[in-house]
Amino acid sequence: MVWKLINIDSPGNPLVYGGDDIKKIMKFLSGYDLKFDDTSDAVNIDTETSFSSEKFRIKSPTTGFNYIFRGQDIVADRIISLPLMDGDGEISLSSTGAINDWGTSMQTFRNQNIQFRNPANTFGYIWNTSAILASRNITLPLLTADDEIVFKNHPQTLVGKTLTSPTITAMSIDTDTNTIKHSTTNNAGDLLVSNGTKWDRFGRGTANQVPKMNATGTGLEWVDSTSLGGGGGGGSTSNLPTVGNTIEGAWYGTSAIAASGVWNGFLTNTSTVTPVNITDTSGRIGLNYTLTSDNAAAGFRTTDEYFTRLNDPELWVRYKYTANAQDSEYRIYMGFIENVTIGLDTGVDQLANHSAFMWYKDDVVTEDTHVARNDGDASQDNDSTVSVPHANESIHTIRLFSDSTNNRFGISLDGANATYYTTEIPAATTRLGCVVTFINDDSNTRNFELYGAYFKAKVI
Helix, strand or coil, X not given: CCCCCCCCCCCCECCECCHHHHHHHHHHHCCCCHHHCCCCCCCCCCCCCCCCCCCEEEECCCCCCEEEECCCCCCCCCCCCCCCCCCCCCCCCCCCCCCCCCCCCCXXXXXXXXXXXXXXXXXXXXXXXXXXXXXXXXXXXXXXXXXXXCCCCCCCCCCCCCCCCCCCCCCCCCCCCCCCCCCXXXXXXXXXXXXXXXXEEECCCCCCEEEEECCCCCCEEEEEHHHHCCCCCCCCECCCCCCCCEEEEEECCCCCCCEEXXXXXXXXXXXXXXXXXXXXCCCCCCEEEEECCCCCEEEEEECCCCECHHXXXXXXXXXXXXXXXCCCCEEEEEEEECCCCCCCCCCCCCCCCCXXXXXXXXXXXXXXXXXXXXXXXXXXXXXXXXXXXXXXXXXXXXXXXXXXXXXXXXXXXXXXXXEEECCCCCCCCCCEEEEEEEEECCCCCEEEEEEXXXXXXXCC
């Protein structure tokens, strides 16, 4: 239908429409822009106006096609409210292919009222919110490629993730394809050890150290492997003197020189007093030497010098000194020396001009028991890195040994890590013997208890 115009020009008057007024109505109905003729001729409809379904249309600017509004069979009037916009915008549509952009205005969707359909449009992902007490931002990452959202229960492979303070109750880790490491410090040889609360890095020890349970049974500690026995050599321990074996001997503290193994019949009594068996309530087995005169001695030595540093000799001695309220004018000599028959009861620096490695104390009252050593020159070397105070009356276990592989001697006190010496020590081929001797240096009464001694050496 084409709307025709009345061909009568009449302005009319304020009470009567003229032809010009009718022309405006005709132009309006025929799609003419009335404001083209008069910018004040804007149409304002303030009357309820009903349109049948698909009868209200908005024409496209250029193509001639229309947006056609179609109603549904609602059972009551419903109000469609337009938002309070603060800028130009678009109406969001649900039809397939419609592109919606909500601009910068906040859109609110109620719980379970937003759904993403699957490709077949048969089922949907329904968003279900929780009862949060304040608004929370969900930040999407800066993606550089297509990706997926990670969900709690759905099996997924994660790549490039950093987890901070996670609690993982069950997992399987392929150690050959994963790197498990400490956050700051990682060294070859480190161990993974529980500290009672968590598994943590237990830093590696030094050369030739092995892990051992500490004295309180609460954790590991590193100790020198030789402190557990075996010196610097390998092979089995046996009294058979075949190459590669380690032969051994033991003094059990039951008589002055009774011993087993390589020491059987090869010890010489250096005691000037007769010891008695320990009979107190401690349960310890050993001999008690009571020294009541100057130069009174207790102990033993090997009959000769029969090994070298190359045999990795090792000597253990367990003993106790009792001062009986006297000062510390006594001597201790335990260890290896190139001449087991020398007198050690007079003067100081007894190892001068000798090759020796010893647990040592002269008659100097204030001198602590310490390491003394010499390579045969005119002066001995004294070192207190490992030492026992001169007035100490505790039980001690001293261990002296050679490590021929590393050209050194070592000492361990009461099971502690070994301390090593590479200078001022007997040469590799110097023949040595063992000395275990206590000497009283005045006429006051002092007691020494010997609980046992042990020796071993490698057969080469």
